[in-house]
Amino acid sequence: MKVDRRKKTTGKIKGMFHTSGTKHGSYSVGLTVLVIAIVIVFNLVIGQIPEAYRNLDMSSTKIYEISDTTKDLLSGLNDKVDMKVLAVKKDTDDRIKTFISKYAALSDKINVEWIDPVLHPSALTEYNASENTIVVSCEATGKTTTISFDKILVMDMSSYYYSGNASYSEFDGDGQLTSAVNYVTSDVQKTIYKVSGHGEAELSSTVTDLMSKNNYTLTELNLLMADSIPDDCDLLLMNAPTNDLSENEVTLLTNYLAAGGKVMCLLGDTSLTDFPNLASVLKVYGIEGVDGYIADPTRCYQNQPYYIFPQLNVSGDLANGISSQMVLLTNAHGMTLTDPTRDTITTSAFMETSENGYAVTESEQKQGTYELGVVATETISSGDDSSSDSSDAEATDTTTDDSESTEDSEESSTTEARLTVISAGSLIDQNITDAFSQLENTQIFMNAVSANFDGVQNLSIEAKSLGTEYNTIQHAGLFSLLVIFGIPAVILIAGFSVWFRRRKA
Structure with missing residues (x-):
């Protein structure tokens, strides 16, 4: 059982x-x-996949996206670049770690090494740097520079002061690393003298940061206190002067350009016609000012005709990095092109209004196409001093070969003088450049600066905002009515009809 x-x-x-x-x-x-x-x-x-490839950029501002400018620089590297990251890797912000890995993956010339300063405190002394710093160096050139994490991940100080909470406003990994790599691998140093003494506007921190990233040295120069323009001046910059030049300054400027100098002038709220001395210099190069402010109802911001989106006619160095063609100018003065005083001068416009532009004064409005950005160039040939010496020697020494004296007299060097005039200082107004991140104002400005230097490319890259982006409708109209009332009404009617059919069944 x-x-x-x-x-x-x-x-x-x-x-x-x-x-x-x-x-x-x-x-x-x-x-x-x-x-x-x-x-x-x-x-x-x-x-097992490298960190540089397994991290996807899902951020709205694409902080991990590396610019074409950087890619071009890294693809052309010939020398090894070492990056020593003096930080505790596990405690470092993930955004910095991810960007460094993605950056280094673009070139086999870049070597990244993380050094824990807690385990190796002597490293801080060896590299003369503090914790949370990247030491960038190139053995071939012997140059070294440092980047603090604070410059890559920029803290919003105003928020910190008011709330006591640490938050970050910008991410500048691309700009800082590219500037450092360019510095340690390049031997090109350019000095820009900013003219003072005429009520010029100060350059914004945005512009000075971009110049610093391009390794440009910015120095102030008062022409009234100088008897000549310094020999190391690679570019003379005038930013929105409110007073005219003196006659002596006109002579300095004219002689500087005649010797192959580079000058860049941004006009302020005062029309060029109110600056007769400065206007006389520009007239030599075929540039004349127009009375009044420029309006363009065809190409303006939200029906405000004095907020102009000029047409860009850029090529070569001026076109680098320009994609959207969106540049905003306010309080702009117009210019027209005339015949230069010398046949060796070539003048062309790279920014202008549409054919529906207007020069507006208190008494009249003149329609036409007005220039807002102009470049004038002239090739200057200078004879070698030795040619005259050889002529004198030939007169006293009859045994000198005629062919040799001819060759000496023909020896000469050439240089290019360049004059750039932009009719609105608002091009680099921080209220505009910081408020509209999609604009290319600073890009076209830095391109115009870099175009003055042979073999120098604009490598300044702006930081990316970490602020919250909102999708807003700027103009209320039929579309907004459709979104607010139309779509909800359709959904409610469809739901009611389904409910009614089921109820009857």
Whole structure:
């Protein structure tokens, strides 16, 4: 009997595992185990992929996106660049770690090494740097520079002062690293003298930061206190003067350009016609001012005709990085092109209004196409001083070969004088450049600066905002009515009809 009972119990247990429910349950368990195994294997495989490739940029401002400017620079590197990151890697912000890995992956010339200053405190002394710093160096050039994490991940100080909470406003990994790599691998140094003494506007921190990234040295120069323009001046910059030049300054400027100098002038709220001395210099190069402010109802911001989006006619160095063609100018004065006083001068416009532009004064409005940005160039040939010496020697020494004296007299060097005039200082007004991040105002300005230097490309890259972006409709109209009332009404009507049909059924 006991045997029979055991057989019956065993049979019941076996029967429990042969039911349809048990079969489905076993299938579910097996499938779950298989899925878990696949997930584990998938994660193990993904974990073996380098960090630079497995981190996807899902941010709205694409902070990990590396610019074409950087890619071009890194692809052309000939020398090894070492980056020593003096920081505890596990404690470093993920955004910095991810960007460094993505940056280094673009070139086999870049070597990144993380050094823990807690485990190796002597490294701070060895590299003369503080913690949370990147030391960028190039053995071939012997140059070294440092980048603090604070310059890459910029803290919003105003928020910190008011709320006491640390938050970040900008991410500048691309700009800071590219500037450092360019500095340590290049031997090009350019000095820009900013003219003072005429009520010129100060350059914004945005512009000075971009110049610093391009390794330009910015120095102030008062022309009234100088008897000549310094020999190391690579570009003379006038930013929105409110007073005219003196006659002596006109002579300095004229002689500087005649010797192959580079001058860049941004006009302020005062029209060029109110600056007769400065206007006389520009007239030599075929540039004349127009009375009044310029309006362009065809190309303006939100029906405000004095907020102009000029047409860009850029090529070569001026076109680098220009993609949207969106540049905003306010309080602009117009210019027209005339015949230069010398045939060797070539003048062309790179910013202008549409044909529906207007020069507006208190008494009249003149329609036409007005220039807002102009470049004038002239090739200057200077004879070698040795040619005159050889002529004198030939007069006293009859044995001198005539062919040699001819070759000496023909020896000469050439240089290019360049005059750039932009009719609105608002091009680099921080209220505009910081409020509209999609504009290319600073890009066209820095391109115009860099175009003065042979073999120098604009490598200044703006920081990317970490602020919250909102999708807003600027103009209320039919579209806004459709979104606010039309779509909800359609959904409600459709839902009511479905409910009504089901209720009747």
